[in-house]
Amino acid sequence: IYKDLNDVNFPIEKTLAGIQAAKDAGIPSIKINVVVKRGVNEKELIKIAEHFKGTGIIVRYIEFMDVGTSNGWRLDDVVPSRQIVEEINRVYPIEPLNPNYTSEVATRWGYKDGSGELGFISSVSEPFCKECSRIRLSVDGKLYKCLFATEGFDIRQMLRGGASDGEIEQAIGRIWTTRDEHYSEIRTEETVKARTGKRIEMSYIGG
Ligand code: SF4
Incomplete structure (x- = not known):
């Protein structure tokens, strides 16, 4: 799935190794952007949250956008953030957090058990222009x-x-x-x- 999404056959192992290297180097506040496309990676979202839960790394789910001309965007392929929030909340209860600053693009949510934070970028369903x-x-x-x-x-x-x-x-x-x-x-x-x-x-x- 990852190779399909990145279009250049890049393996997930290398990306995960890069994230780990960034963490080992002490880079603070690492955020992982996950673009969600219906029928492609929507079944992976809980697993991705699970992978980074408790690591201090923040996963941010991004609604699929019509940037550029190469991604074949269709409105039907957009999974609204509120649906993802509900899905994650059913498995791992989460609650909204206050923004860090005005005009922060991601809406922040935290695990109720205190094991980390998630972000949701809802550019299509809730534009923030x-x-x-x-x-x-x-x-x-x-x-x-x-x-x-x-x-x-x-x-x-x-x-x-x-x-x-x-x-x-x-x-x-x-x-x-x-x-x-x-x-x-x-x-x-x-x-x-x-x-x-x-x-x-x-x-x-x-x-
Ligand atoms: S103006 Fe609106 S559409 Fe353009 S980058 Fe900002 S939020 Fe996105």
Whole structure:
């Protein structure tokens, strides 16, 4: 399942070894993002929670999103977070926790037995655009104001062209203050189908 999902035949053992290496190196607050796709990995969610329960590592379940053009997104493939919360709660009772800070993307839940924390990122069923404070830099140096943006602002050109730190700072400020993105609030199956043209892939901009 893992190899199918990552598209590049990457084995789960290597990922788990990487997570363990991060833990052994003392990296605090490790979070594991798990995108949930109906009919693909929804039966694994309890097992994943079990694997990390009591380790201090936080699993965050993410609703499947229509980022980019390569993942064949359909609304029917989205498993709403509330369903996952209910499923986990039936096996391992959990309760909501307060956010760590304003605009935190994941809703925090904790095991009632105190053995750890889970997160739920409900971008499709409960969009949080109004509080979104994220800006993303792609691997080729473009700034994107939204995961679903089609155009990025070319910071690399400024850097290579000798722009000063102050000029770059001002440019980022201008980009941010013109921001009115709220894609997830207006998403429907129809708006997704109607989107054409180039779209940034998740692998270019991280999560
Ligand atoms: S759709 Fe865009 S604006 Fe809305 S939460 Fe996601 S990244 Fe932020």
